[in-house]
Amino acid sequence: MELNEIIKPENVVYAKPGLMNDHPMHYCPGCSHGVIHKLVAEVIADMGMEEKTIGVSPVGCAVFAYNYLDIDWQEAAHGRAPAVATAVKRLNPEKMVFTYQGDGDLAAIGTAETIHAANRGENIVIVFVNNAIYGMTGGQMAPTTLEGMPTSTCPYGRMVELNGYPLKIADLLALLEGTCLVTRQSVHTAAAVRKAKRSLRKAFDNSMAGKGTSIVEFVSTCASGWKMTPEKSNDWMVEHMFPFYPLGDLKNVE
């Protein structure tokens, strides 16, 4: 059978969301970012907000998020995405505004901006990808690196005496009056992806309903940084990350 005979609308079983373009992604095989990007793109399109959404990308692996989703973007300085998003939303209350940040960006250098944006209850969505490592710079220790977990800057494993404890920033954010949804999700199975999408939709709905700040944490893999195969990474995440960063809603104000 000719290829062109196969490519027909009636044969489509899956299509990438319309907001995702054909720019080749720089993400490593097995990385969670690709799926999370897709979910964000789907939710924006489902809501019909393609022309009213402004994304704020971080410094870190997702720095080039703006290359993959065809919406308007601002690329923030390291850690400052919530401050940037604060102004974008306050100056354009009718727009839908989200940040897309990794653990280093959100929970180390940008802790102050994260906490204060959430505490002000900014009507934004914070998409938080927690893979417990600095991926972009080559696998250094992150604030969320697990105890005993080796990285290039803690080659013998994270030592609490030296590096302190892994930071459960979502738990902290759930305590703040300004947050309305704080949830931990993952995208390692089809079921998890479907569930995560529902949370993401809720988060974006909250932002347009003026309910406060929504944080959707994605417990994620970094096959390259963890030095594992994609498959092994998923197993390792389930075995080691999930017990410390349990999935589910930490806070969900109706």
Added chain:
Amino acid sequence: MKQEIIIAGFGGQGVLSMGKILAYSGLMEGKEVSWMPSYGPEQRGGTANVTVILSDDPVSSPILNTYDIAIILNQPSLDKFEDKVKPGGILIYDGYGIHGGIKRKDIDVYQVDAMDAATEMKNEKAFNMLILGGLLKVVPMVKLESVLLGLKKSLPERHHRLIPMNEAAIKRGMEIIRKR
């Protein structure tokens, strides 16, 4: 006409606000004015001073070497500014705040016992207006109507009921100032 004035005393004596009212009064008469305060912790209890310039021509420097008039409300201010009054200039002080004598012989020195008068009036807040009254008696650089208009401009509306009290204090200050 140009008057270069320093008003100096403790924070809380109304030094800055007296300067402000004087500047507003000048403004009401279409003069060029500048009001340059010492700022910072002084506002909260230390020494405070403000340089006020009223002039028919645009003001160049808001910071001065010497002054036509020094209004001195405490001893540290006397120590600091006595030498900076221009020869033939004027020094006005409150008798209550000054312990050391005034050494200058080439200037005109006036005393306003404003603290005593304010106590008599049972209104410590009248202190700086009593001093202002004294100043305007010696150097009528602005009209009383302009001062009252200036007060209206510089005070928030909720304090406008205090204007008659201020007027009374200014008039009382005009009565009690005396040359030394």
Added chain:
Amino acid sequence: MAEEIKLMKGNEAIAHAAIRYGTDGYFGYPITPQSEILETLMAETPWETTGMVVLQAESEVAAINMVYGGAGCGKRVMTSSSSPGISLKLEGISYLAGAELPALIVNVMRGGPGLGTIQPSQADYFQTVKGGGHGDYRLITLAPNSVQEMADFVALGFDLAFTYSNPAMILADGIIGQMMEKVVLPPFRPRKTEEEIRQESPWAALGKPASRKPNIITSLELDPSIMEENNNRFQAKYRRVEEREVRYEEICCSDAEYLLVAFGSSARICQKAVEIARAEGIKLGLLRPITLWPFPTKALAGYAGRVKGMLSVELNAGQMLEDVRLAVNGRVKVEHFGRLGGIVFTPDEILVAFKEKIYR
């Protein structure tokens, strides 16, 4: 109605002028001696009248990044701070320059280094006009010398920033911020509508219509050949600014045999020194750079062959001095006089220094 004359502090004038200009947003953090800007804006509640957003941020760092976010939407946004706070904002200022975003930043300088003092200083000249943040960027810098100019430079700063898609700074100091003078505030102008902003700044990230490609506000470019092109574009723009936007004031310069060069509050004090010198029969003039970048290099060079000496008078240890010397390129003697750490010179001190170093 005749124009309304008010008496207010330089800091207050900035706040009122910002509201009247149609500024969309102000983001700030308290620091002496400029807190009156945020205080005045909060007291005026412009969000109820013009719709201007005013927000006290958690830090200077957050405030400048809020400015970045607002500027990226093509909005007229500003922040203000004083020296230590500006140091914190420099990362953001470099990003604004790198992303070619227009924004207005106010620095009401105080004495440093470090936490320093809250008293007036001009020691951030280098920081402002020579970089401060990382990378080859320039900051359009206006140095007001009166409360009136504090008010006027809000509009001028925004206009220059938008003309050249570049951040602009009002570089004042504690004297200009804290002193009260007469001021005529500009008339109220409406804030720009989203339609107007989309017209004026087609690059703005305001949401992507189906008809155009995504607008991406970024200073990142990993391909060095493109990054070099970007830098060349910035530099060409900076040359245009240097060609077109130099502003300065000449006081008693036409017959001057000697020149004081001073900006901002120092220029006011120098003006008095010139008055005193002229009364003594000394032909002294004052050249006041109003734009510190672009610097009035040509104007100063023009005086190099005409005057016998120049004194750069600054509340610092000799910073603008370098630009004055570069301008005259050794053709005339240029010395410096300054006071440091928050001490302000008097007109007499300037004259004494002038006589010692230049006049003799």
